[in-house]
Amino acid sequence: MDFGNLFVIAVGSILINNFVLMRFLGICPYIGVSKKLDSAVGMGMAVIFVMTLASFATWIIYRYLLHPVTGIWGVDLTFLRTIAFILVIASLVQFVEMMIQKLAPALYSALGIFLPLITTNCAVLGVAVLNIDDNLNLVESIVNGIAAGIGFTIALILMAGIRERLELANIPKPLQGIPIAFIMAGLMAIAFLGFSGLSVG
């Protein structure tokens, strides 16, 4: 196992190609759930959890059901990728929701309201598609899923912290709310551009 390679993938997804600020994935929850720090943390945890599972499940499905050579049918079903992945993610989210509700009610009351929102979070489908496009193996895919989730959470928590302070700031009226959040995100993205100088590997 090449741990150096996994480290490169993780740093790449968390900082250099941060899913939110550099790849523009998961913008809707990023703007929608970043008003309060508590809910940002909850959403972040839920996304890390689902992304990790989704990376695992979609990789297995692609490799053993859709791929023309390694798939069990021996037929090229790769054109079904989008449909298969979104179905897997939707059912996975539903399944996770039911499991958590049954097994960990405390966790459910913390994450419950965020789980249904995750199905249409494009970052989850995005990480699944990127894993396949970048030819990652199973372990790399899972690491990429966790790292992408962490990157999303970092951006979300930073934004929530800033927005809580913005509540008290004197902002021109037309810019209050979502517009100023976008401008803040732009400034954060400038800061994250600095990481592109970070060369690993």
Place this chain on the structure above:
Amino acid sequence: MSLGNEFTKGIYAENPVLRLALGLCPALAVSSSMTNAVGMGASTIFVLLMSNMLVSLMRKGVPAKIRIPIYIVVIATFVTVVEMVLAAYFPPLFESLGIFVPLIVVNCIILGRAEAFAGKRAFIPSIIDGLGMGIGFTLALCAIATVREILGNGTWFNLQVTPTGFEPVLLFMLAPGAFITMGAWLGLFNWIDERNAEKEKTKAYMTEFGGEK
């Protein structure tokens, strides 16, 4: 609401991107050039129109409990069609839109219209609604792309529009420029709204009290 209103509401009053803040990921990601913006807009219009039509036709047969998975499968099917058509006939566009072609599936505008409109309404209004919303989305994309391409690259639809002395602001082609342009457009729309509201207020005041003096 008349059919004309169903059409125009998606373009201005309920513009999905600039008013409702939906479909933000593609709006930011593929708005670095006009070509990409129009390509993405056309793909989204097609998917939105087809899914609205099918969802509206099926609305009596779909059990309420499993309607969301059904909508998602309908949308994913049309996205797959778009993917294949783009890959076959427009490979450069397909290449530059990249991962955002399969991600049309999770564009919340499309699922949102299926859930909020087409799942309850008749066939014709659903078509009109899909067209209006799709065109509104495309126009918003073009608005962002115009600012970004001209400032960031000095071109519009790959045509040079700035004088030769103009030094392009590279920042607008990169991620931060997308966020800042988006914020500026949203702010501008809020400002216009506010001014209109103020004008209405003054007008109402004038008609009520203006004649007395």
